[in-house]
Amino acid sequence: MDRAAFLQTFEEYHQPLFRFAYRLTGSVADAEDVVQECFLELLRPGCAYDPERTAARTYLFGVVRNQSLKLLAKRDIGGEHDAEADEKSSPEHELLTAECGDVVARAVLRLPETQREVLLLAHYEQMALAEIAGIVGIEITAVKSRLQRARSALKGMLAAYAPELEGRK
Amino acid sequence: MTDTELDELLDRWVVPVAPLSLRANVRAGLITPRPRRRRLAIWALAGVAAALLIAVQAFPQMLTTARIPYLVESEFFAYAEDGSASVQLRTTSYDRDGREVFLSKSFPAESLRTMAARVLDFGNTAFLRPIQELTLLLVASPEQIQKVKELARLADCRVETARAAGGLSEIGPLC
Numbered sequence: 268m269d270r271a272a273f274l275q276t277f278e279e280y281h282q283p284l285f286r287f288a289y290r291l292t293g294s295v296a297d298a299e300d301v302v303q304e305c306f307l308e309l310l311r312p313g314c315a316y317d318p319e320r321t322a323a324r325t326y327l328f329g330v331v332r333n334q335s336l337k338l339l340a341k342r343d344i345g346g347e348h349d350a351e352a353d354e355k356s357s358p359e360h361e362l363l364t365a366e367c368g369d370v371v372a373r374a375v376l377r378l379p380e381t382q383r384e385v386l387l388l389a390h391y392e393q394m395a396l397a398e399i400a401g402i403v404g405i406e407i408t409a410v411k412s413r414l415q416r417a418r419s420a421l422k423g424m425l426a427a428y429a430p431e432l433e434g435r436k
Numbered sequence: 437m438t439d440t441e442l443d444e445l446l447d448r449w450v451v452p453v454a455p456l457s458l459r460a461n462v463r464a465g466l467i468t469p470r471p472r473r474r475r476l477a478i479w480a481l482a483g484v485a486a487a488l489l490i491a492v493q494a495f496p497q498m499l500t501t502a503r504i505p506y507l508v509e510s511e512f513f514a515y516a517e518d519g520s521a522s523v524q525l526r527t528t529s530y531d532r533d534g535r536e537v538f539l540s541k542s543f544p545a546e547s548l549r550t551m552a553a554r555v556l557d558f559g560n561t562a563f564l565r566p567i568q569e570l571t572l573l574l575v576a577s578p579e580q581i582q583k584v585k586e587l588a589r590l591a592d593c594r595v596e597t598a599r600a601a602g603g604l605s606e607i608g609p610l611c
Contacts, residue, residue, distance in 0.1 A: 277459075277462060281454055281459070281462075281488055282453065282454055283514070285451075285453075285454035285458065286451045289451045289452070290451060295455065298454075299454070299455055299458050301459065301460055302454065302458060302463055303461050303465070306462045306465070307462065307465045310465060324548060328451065366449045367445070368448045368449050368450055369527070371446060371448050371449040373451045375446070375449065388511060390446055391446075418439070420439045421442060421445075421446070422442055425437065425442070425445050428439055428445055
């Protein structure tokens with residue numbers, strides 16, 4: 268990839284990729300590292316990206332997804348993820364301590380990774396099921412079912428906030 | 437909770453914009469060569485240097501710009517009290533304006549000393565001598581150069597005399 272094309276790709280995709288990595292990892296520093304590594308991967312000789320076979324967006328989101336999952340796996344081994352705190356906190360408790368946006372973030376981060384990544388791509392990045400299937404490497408039907416499970420889990424976790432939403436209307 | 441309500445709730449999760457350092461780091465990566473490429477260049481340079489060293493050891497005359505009409509291979513013997521002789525030093529040299537220029541030296545009984553001498557010979561032939569010659573050409577007049585050559589020739593004569601006094605004698609040329 269030449270310099271001009273690389274810079275154009277960076278300008279076009281770095282913000283959505285950062286958003287996606289941030290929502291997957293829950294950390295600005297980790298998301299920055301992942302996105303940076305993803306773009307530097309493009310510059311490496313022998314990079315697997317083939318513009319004739321894969322769209323740049325699909326390839327880049329795929330790389331960010333893989334890097335983020337690797338990071339999360341490392342974090343789990345290192346014990347950085349506070350699972351106990353997650354279990355103790357309930358939506359009612361969080362309502363008292365955090366803003367609505369933070370509660371939604373925590374609820375999404377509590378989803379299993381397989382459901383979370385599908386939800387993030389579908390809802391926040393407005394991707395079609397076929398494109399998500401290409402990034403995650405599964406069948407469209409599997410994407411659909413994971414998305415449904417994620418949404419129904421979130422409905423359960425965030426049920427306490429529906430009245431608040433009604434109140435604002 | 438309806439799907440629309442869930443979507444509204446999800447939209448409340450706002451993420452920060454990408455830090456400016458991300459752009460700076462990626463641009464830096466665009467300019468700085470990747471470590472793998474740099475490592476490759478270092479290995480390539482080391483390979484070329486090693487090949488050059490081997491080639492110079494095999495054909496010591498290849499690095500000098502001077503036209504060498506013939507090479508002199510000499511052996512220096514040391515004689516023990518019982519009259520037995522052993523080779524102490526082998527050299528390859530040529531004559532330049534009446535001055536003997538050594539291309540290589542080896543000490544048959546001392547392999548470490550031979551290796552050290554070859555490395556020094558290589559450094560001398562490949563770097564030091566061309567720099568000396570170039571410097572001399574740039575800073576000195578032809579008369580001064582002639583004077584330096586004369587002094588060098590005299591110095592060589594003194595070295596040969598000292599060698600003879602120390603018990604080493606030269607038998608050669610061999611070719």
